[in-house]
Structures are given as C-alpha cells and as structure tokens.
Amino acid sequence: MYTLGEFIIDNRDRFLYSTESLLRLFSSIKLAAKAINKEVNKAGLTKTIIGSSGIINIQGEHQQKLDNYAHKVFIESLKSRNVVCGIASEEEKNFIMIKEENDNFSKNEYIVLLDPLDGSSNIDVNVPIGTIFSVYIRKSSINTNITLEDFLQEGHKQILAGYIIYGSSTILVYTIGNGVYGFTLDPTIGTFYLSHPNISFPEKEKIYSINEGNYDRFPIGVKHFIKYCQENKGNRPYTARYIGSLVGDFHRNMIQGGIYIYPNHSHSPNGKLRLLYECNPIAFLTEQAGGKASDGTKRILDIKPSSLHQRTPFICGPINMVNKFEAFMNKSKI
Ligand code: AHM
Ligand code: MG
Numbered sequence: 001m002y003t004l005g006e007f008i009i010d011n012r013d014r015f016l017y018s019t020e021s022l023l024r025l026f027s028s029i030k031l032a033a034k035a036i037n038k039e040v041n042k043a044g045l046t047k048t049i050i051g052s053s054g055i056i057n058i059q060g061e062h063q064q065k066l067d068n069y070a071h072k073v074f075i076e077s078l079k080s081r082n083v084v085c086g087i088a089s090e091e092e093k094n095f096i097m098i099k100e101e102n103d104n105f106s107k108n109e110y111i112v113l114l115d116p117l118d119g120s121s122n123i124d125v126n127v128p129i130g131t132i133f134s135v136y137i138r139k140s141s142i143n144t145n146i147t148l149e150d151f152l153q154e155g156h157k158q159i160l161a162g163y164i165i166y167g168s169s170t171i172l173v174y175t176i177g178n179g180v181y182g183f184t185l186d187p188t189i190g191t192f193y194l195s196h197p198n199i200s201f202p203e204k205e206k207i208y209s210i211n212e213g214n215y216d217r218f219p220i221g222v223k224h225f226i227k228y229c230q231e232n233k234g235n236r237p238y239t240a241r242y243i244g245s246l247v248g249d250f251h252r253n254m255i256q257g258g259i260y261i262y263p264n265h266s267h268s269p270n271g272k273l274r275l276l277y278e279c280n281p282i283a284f285l286t287e288q289a290g291g292k293a294s295d296g297t298k299r300i301l302d303i304k305p306s307s308l309h310q311r312t313p314f315i316c317g318p319i320n321m322v323n324k325f326e327a328f329m330n331k332s333k334i
Contacts, residue, residue: 002028002194003213004172004183012190014178017109017137022176024083025110025160029133030075033164033172034190036117036131040166041125041187066123067091070116070131070201077290085138085147088308090115090277095151095308111136114318115153115277119245128167130247135160135283149157151308155280155301163247163279171195173251180254199254200290201318205246207258208238209249217265221296224323225261246273250282250316259317259325263296270284271313273296275305279314292322296329 008026009025010018049084078084079098085106088095100104115132122129136157138150162174170185172192183197208229213224228236243249249260264271273279283293283300293300293316303312315325 003116004192004194007183007194011178015162017138018249021108021110021172022160024081025112025135028077028081028083029142029164029285030172030192031160032070032074033131033170034276035073035077036066036164037170037185037187039066039069040129065128067117067120071114071332072130074114074116078112079241081105082108084112085111085142085285086150088151088276089113090118090274090309094148094311095148095229097146107142108124108144109144110136111138111150111153112283113276115274117244118247118278121176122245122248124241127243128165128245128251128252129250130166130245131164132247132278132281133160133162134158134276136283137168148308150274152305154304155156155275158280158284161284163251163285165247165251167248167251168331169239171251173199173285175285177284180285180289187201189279194222196255204258204316205235205259205321206239206254209240209242209243209253209258210263211236211242211244211259212240214265215265217330218263219265219329221329222261222263222265224332225328228328246278250285252314253317254285254291259315259319259321261325262315264268268311272311273314275303275310276308277299279312282314282316286316290300291317293325294322297326 009287040321071089075087078087085098085108086095100106113134117129117134119129136153137159138146140146140150160176164172168282171182173182180199182199183192184195185192253260262273279300286293295313296315315322
C-alpha cells in the first residue's frame with residue numbers, strides 16, 4: 001500500500017520545485033479534505049451543516065453551509081502550513097493575501113485557487129460533490145505584496161492541479177504535469193493510498209454529459225452535437241450521464257471515456273463554470289490524462305484571464321470527441 005506522502009517523495013524528481021514545499025502544501029490539502037469528508041458523511045444527521053447559510057455569494061448563488069465550512073477549513077489549513085502567499089476562492093470576492101507573523105506580506109511562492117465545495121446543489125441529496133484546487137508560482141517578487149496579476153495567469157502555467165471527490169469513497173486526484181494519479185482515503189486510519197496510478201481516458205468513447213434541460217437555449221452547433229451523440233450509428237448512441245457535479249461527472253468520464261459539456265446558452269452567455277476555479281484545473285488534468293479541453297473553439301489553458309470570477313463555456317474529454325464537438329461548432333458558424 002503506497003501512501004500519498006511516500007509517492008510524492010519517491011517521485012520528487014518529477015517536480016521542478018521544492019519537495020518540502022509540495023509536501024507541506026499536500027499536508028494542508030489532505031487535512032482540509034479529511035475534515036470536509038467527515039462533515040459530508042454526517043450531513044444528513046446534522047442541521048448545522050445542510051441547507052443554505054442565508055448568504056448570497058459573489059457568484060449570485062445561495063451559499064450552502066457546507067460551502068462556507070469548506071472555504072474556511074481550506075483557508076485555515078493552507079495558512080497554517082506557511083507555504084502559500086495568496087489564496088482565491090470561488091466563495092470570496094477578492095483574493096486573500098497571506099501575511100507572516102512579523103511582516104506585512106508573505107515570502108512564500110505559491111498562489112492557490114480553490115472551489116472549496118463544487119456541486120453544492122447536491123449536498124442535501126447524497127450525490128457526489130468535490131473540492132477543486134489549482135496552484136501557480138507567483139509572478140510578483142517575494143519581497144513585495146502579491147497583486148491580482150499573480151492570480152490572473154494562463155492555465156498552462158499551473159504547477160499542480162487536482163480535486164477531491166466525496167463520493168462512495170473519497171478520492172484525491174492530482175497532476176503536477178506528469179500524468180494523473182488518484183489516492184483513495186481509508187477513513188478508518190485517515191490515510192490516502194494510491195488506488196488509480198496513471199489515469200488516462202480509455203480508447204472507447206462511451207458517454208456524453210450535458211444538462212439537456214437547457215436544450216432550447218443552446219447554440220445550434222451544440223444541438224447538432226447532441227443529435228450526433230444520440231445517432232444510432234457505429235459506436236453510437238453514446239450513453240447520457242449527468243450528475244450536475246463537475247468533479248463527479250469528470251471523474252467518471254475520465255475513467256470510462258466520455259465528454260463533459262457546459263456550453264454558453266441564451267440565459268448564460270459566457271457559460272456557467274468559472275475559468276480559474278473549475279475549468280483550468282480540470283483542463284490541466286484532462287490534458288495530462290490524454291484528453292482535450294476547449295471553450296468550443298480554443299484551448300482552455302491558453303485563455304488569458306481578465307478577472308478572478310470569469311466564466312467560460314467548457315468542454316473536456318477524449319480528443320476525438322472534443323474535436324468532433326468543435327467541428328460542429330465551426331460548421332454552425334459558416
Ligand atoms: P457550483 O460551483 O455553484 O457548485 O456550480 C458548479 C456546478 C458544477 O459542478 C456542475 O457541473 C454545474 O454546476 C451544474 O450546473 P447545472 O445545474 O446548471 O447543470
Ligand atoms: Mg463550483
């Protein structure tokens with residue numbers, strides 16, 4: 001049984017930055033993940049954790065109590081390991097500047113972006129939810145305050161990205177740009193063990209995942225692609241699977257072979273998902289698993305962000321399926 005800590009040490013040559021800082025970063029991510037896992041597991045038992053907190057977050061959505069809890073746990077845990085200089089969270093309008101005890105700013109190098117609890121509409125109904133994280137090296141000098149520019153970096157500059165899925169078991173999946181690895185939590189002893197070495201999309205294309213309730217609102221190219229997925233021809237129709245938790249839908253599709261689509265539509269002109277907290281980390285994992293991530297026409301990881309909470313249409317999955325989707329989008333514009 002190979003633990004996450006042992007795995008990181010044994011593979012330290014693959015990481016371009018310090019192993020010690022990576023271990024400290026993971027130690028805070030694991031700690032927060034275990035605390036959230038514990039709360040998720042007893043969500044049905046306690047009214048203090050299910051339901052709305054009564055707060056409308058920066059996205060204009062009702063914040064759930066567990067969203068709020070996960071946000072706080074992650075921030076505290078990341079601060080306590082003294083390894084990051086700045087954090088931005090889907091749940092907070094502005095980025096958080098970390099200060100050191102006797103200083104106005106932190107000399108640490110890592111910038112962390114978080115969706116502390118993704119798929120929160122599923123909390124109260126026992127459906128998988130997740131945490132998504134993404135790490136960059138700051139652009140500003142270590143002897144100054146961090147700035148917004150430290151956070152607005154293209155996705156291809158990520159040095160680490162991953163998610164934790166709180167499902168039938170709790171799994172942490174990550175990449176440092178050298179393949180995708182998954183570790184399952186043994187809740188009895190609180191240790192993550194390697195369970196999914198070198199995950200990649202399988203050859204066989206099997207699944208399409210999209211909220212078809214929005215069908216009438218979709219651009220024509222998306223409608224044509226859906227009809228293509230449903231056509232009885234060759235290896236089609238594909239199976240339709242949609243949980244409404246990006247982490248859950250992506251995890252299944254990466255293991256079983258499927259495309260995830262959240263396009264723009266008439267009520268959501270820029271799509272729904274957030275580039276920095278959701279799309280970039282999942283796009284990094286997608287490419288590392290041999291797939292492709294696009295906004296319908298261009299590579300997600302090449303988009304230069306202009307604001308912290310910006311949204312984008314998001315399509316990810318096996319290369320052939322995403323290419324096909326882009327071809328339908330291009331054809332509909334001619
Ligand atoms: P959240 O960050 O508020 O939880 O929203 C993101 C979620 C994704 O996990 C999921 O893929 C998508 O929203 C589902 O949206 P919809 O209900 O519109 O299909
Ligand atoms: Mg989210």
